[in-house]
Amino acid sequence: MTPLSPTERTRIRRLPERGSVSREALYRILDEGRICHLGVTIDGTPRVIPTAYGRAGDTLYLHGSTGAVSMRGATADVCVTVTLLDGLVLARSLMHHSMNYRSALIFGTPRTVTDRAEKLAGLRAIVENLVPGRWDEAREPSAKELAATAVLALSLAEASVKTRQGPPNDDEADLALDAWAGVVPVRTVLGDPSPDPLLRPGTPLPAALSGA
């Protein structure tokens, strides 16, 4: 698999030891995350919008209403960031407090998907990133729904990965201090599914949620 090649925008300047050029690491972050933060420029100022996404091969798909400001802003250069928080890092000194995380930044100009088959493939990637297997369980998009939805494709060619893992990095001189030091793991967990009040009794859970 082609490694990530640093460009002027993706080169890790601060703490380069936290950078990774592994494309597999990029894929793992994108496939584990559910929300990305889409950065666009609107009227000359940045805007950062949380939104769903999905990956298919080396392409990231985004969607939105055809009328949304974010979709219009996303036809120029964008930055899409996915961040997974893994832990709170408590050090003996205040300034060495940190977080353990894995993050991916993707740069590029998204392409508006017009081909119907690719549009469906992009939407499938987005839905499947929410709940695997869901695409085949729910009603497919109508022509009207498809027309009202913009699907954008962003190449993963220009991307960077940055992670921090492990214990705090206290100064040698601080190791004798009384303060506790270590990591508090942070996890994202799913709770028990809560059925729609209008759900017909007896409707089985989606396969991905029932452990089937």
Added chain:
Amino acid sequence: MTPLSPTERTRIRRLPERGSVSREALYRILDEGRICHLGVTIDGTPRVIPTAYGRAGDTLYLHGSTGAVSMRGATADVCVTVTLLDGLVLARSLMHHSMNYRSALIFGTPRTVTDRAEKLAGLRAIVENLVPGRWDEAREPSAKELAATAVLALSLAEASVKTRQGPPNDDEADLALDAWAGVVPVRTVLGDPSPDPLLRPGTPLPAALSGA
């Protein structure tokens, strides 16, 4: 408390019923979140950087190395977004799949904090947002550490809040379909603290983690 007053940038255009003008709602989102996504413009293109933050009154504080690109980019217009994911929304139709979330967008030009007392107050807000009570438990910043750290203050004057909660909004005609519909709650949980391998045996846990 002053409500949030919509500006051209903060007016909720898409699904305005999801908007809130409650400043308390803004504070709750910021106080529950741990990571924000800072959007800056660098060399004309957007960049979205995950980073820690803290709130003190009506000011959001950010910090970073004085040499970081993000800190230099943050002396112009920025957008800071905090997103809390609350649930996966499964509908009977694919296009009504969604997520329950609470998000806050803050716009403005950060001010570089030069006053020592405010710099410490800003750093305290950031550390306390990570682990409440931690400021008084660990070694305070040295003059050298303070000099190497940029602290930015961003007013919460121009902000918007957008949330989605509740069950899916399926079309009437889809209610008879067989597909399961409902919400899968998503929560962020802390695991058991993992001590630094170099921790002196017997060092007590921070108050916030020990339930003390």
